[in-house]
Amino acid sequence: MADNHLGPAEWVSAGLAALESSGFTALKADKLAKVLNVSRGSFYWHFADVAAFHTAVLRHWRAVALEGVVNEIGHTNADRLEALLERAFLADTRREVAVRAWATADPLAKSIVDSVDIERVSYLRKLLVESGIEPVLAETRAQILNWTYLGHALSTPGSGHQSVHAAICDLSQMMRK
Secondary structure, eight states: OGGGGOOHHHHHHHHHHHHHHHOGGGOSHHHHHHHHTSOHHHHHHHOSSHHHHHHHHHHHHHIIIIIIHHHHHHTOSSOHHHHHHHHHHHSOOHHHHHHHHHHTTOHHHHHHHHHHHHHHHHHHHHHHHHTTOOHHHHHHHHHHHHHHHHHHHHSOOOOOHHHHHHHHHHHHHHHTO
């Protein structure tokens, strides 16, 4: 059967693309099956139900948006805080915005987003402490950095890379004073 060549990863990728372009209401078996040009049976071959699919989509987002970034930054020879800020502020934030919009309407998505925020702040705190900031200050500054990133992600794009780089340098310096 032609549908079976699609694995869970292809369904999750299609779900993330649909989430970015059409929002969380597009994360349904019938809508995605039409996009993938397969039957709904293929969806149910890999996922017990839509909730299981949503869980897989959110886990993948978490793996990329948190674990992948932490892993990538952990292997850099550059200043890790600045590397993280560059990575975050220069990235395409459409998926971040879409997942956060989903989290306003769905308890599972909210739970995952909340846990990612907690872990992001914890990682930022670690990087700040490593660069010499006292732990109490690092906690507050890590939260400020996360809020700054979220504000940036929700802002209308328009700044060129040069202005973003300048803002990243200023932000990095402010956090270390």
